[in-house]
Amino acid sequence: MPVRAIIADVAREAGVSMMTVSRVVNNKEGVSLETRQAVEEVILKLNYRPNNFARGLATKRTGTLGLVVPDISNPFFSGVARGVEKAAFADGYSILVCNTEEDPQRELDVLGLLLEKCVDGLVLCSSRLKKQKLQTILAQYPAAVLVNKQLEGVNVPPSVGCVLINDKAGGQMATSHLIKSGHKVIGFLSGPTVSQSSRWREEGYRQALTEAGLPYRPEMVVPCAPTVEGGQQAAAQLLAVHPEITALFCFNDLVAVGVIQACKESDRAIPNDLAIIGYDDTILAPLVTPSLTTCRVEREELGRLATGLLLKRLGGCIDGCEKSILEPALILRASAP
Amino acid sequence: MPVRAIIADVAREAGVSMMTVSRVVNNKEGVSLETRQAVEEVILKLNYRPNNFARGLATKRTGTLGLVVPDISNPFFSGVARGVEKAAFADGYSILVCNTEEDPQRELDVLGLLLEKCVDGLVLCSSRLKKQKLQTILAQYPAAVLVNKQLEGVNVPPSVGCVLINDKAGGQMATSHLIKSGHKVIGFLSGPTVSQSSRWREEGYRQALTEAGLPYRPEMVVPCAPTVEGGQQAAAQLLAVHPEITALFCFNDLVAVGVIQACKESDRAIPNDLAIIGYDDTILAPLVTPSLTTCRVEREELGRLATGLLLKRLGGCIDGCEKSILEPALILRASAP
DNA sequence: CTGTTAGCGCGTTCAC
């Protein structure tokens, strides 16, 4: 690796002071056109690049954002990451990505690490930390935005914002669609019991039933692992006990695919014997057979929203931008037309 | 945000010099047990965290690696990213992730940006840059590893390594499997013509045919967009012209799914009328109907390999670790049992 | 075992 030119090299070569070079690099006023051009030539010639570290030391700004996700290989979070990266890059920031592996201790570790790296701001997705602990940590950051996790109460640092998915609306939308199609007995495979999203979706499911004058029956709501297998097992059991069910709303697309497989085994036709609605609109949804009706969550948009909020805060806007809400959209396909 | 304690604060509070604090923080020798404990207490009390920037300025090491991918939301690259992050984190590094959006200019931009951020090393996936340009840039990095791109010749900087997928073996494996199953007329939907991977897979395809004494017929190899639609169109056309084809090897799983859809339209039974093999083993493969036989590429492993190579180089090992090769594995499912 | 000195590369303050 060739030795890198530093600002002093450029200054010497151009016969000016370091200060002048600095002004040119940062596009500041107070340099004559000729001087500026001369310096720029030397910069090109020496292939000079300012050292972001030294700059950060002097300015207290690093131009780096932290992004913490449970697992970057999960399509949901990689979609969010894309949105974050796009928005951040457009504003001159780069992002430091860390996985928590769903492990609270590791989440603590990476949060500490990002602090040492002096990120200007933080986007934290689906935190597993307790509110108390989370607040303490977030307070050390210049600014932070939580995705998919609500933090409420008097002790929330003013620098913390959040972006949420309107899961209640999603649940309601899906359930209403099934009701409008004539279904009267609708089950909900609700995913992990610890999931906040699951609760909100159930809330929407429940409200749709109530508004339509249909009974809410707790035995129609069964938790399951958020996987194909989880959906398959839960559906098989539920349908065995309650064959009167004609439609299932599912926690996510994977669960819905599991239901499709269960139907194949039990020889049920979709959507005639059983209508199915998933959640997320992953790449799977249009490709499985039959294609899946699902609630679309714009993952990139989620990342963009979060980053936008964060950048606003970094720009000085502290109040009035504490929360954004992303609305899901129902995408109709063959499994519940 | 509370003001952050710095090393001087700790030193003052503990009644020692900054140097002693530094030694404690970095677990260096030369500090008595009591002093060490006293300092550690103050560190905890003040919640002191070293500033990685200042440290980097002094040591020339930042503890940060750059990861450049075409698109982090592409499951292939997010899988790789996971592997990179895991391996990096285990060694105390964090990663700065940038997307190129398949745009060479943007690739140049992010490569420059990462240079300014003083990353210790770089993992660059599927570069679209010309060799000449790439070499010039990579030479400025302390160390770099290319994924899925070969860089050969005398001018390759010694600090550059690469990790490749044995696509020829993959193509051969898939084609041989079809031949063993009795197929004699096998087509190849080869994906984008610019793809290096595509060429290697075709090479393997060709070799398998030749070894089995079957003719290689160029008209059986048709390029297509690496998408479901691309596969569907290409398959429809190819099968219309050459109905004698009984098996298709596809550039990737998406293309294979397109072929499945084409078969549905033309009422061909899979695998009886047409056997299909995909590539990558994405999440889709086991879930579509029929499930897809495919060449699995361990994406996380790819990332781990790349990072391992990079870290070795950073550790000083310059020769003898310039190349790693990842072997794909044939996963048998219903589309070509 | 511990502290002092110097400097990493850059931007800010104030002079000229």
Next chain:
DNA sequence: GTGAACGCGCTAACAG
């Protein structure tokens, strides 16, 4: 319009 001096927070090299 330009430059010199100082400091950001930390560590390497050298003293004590």
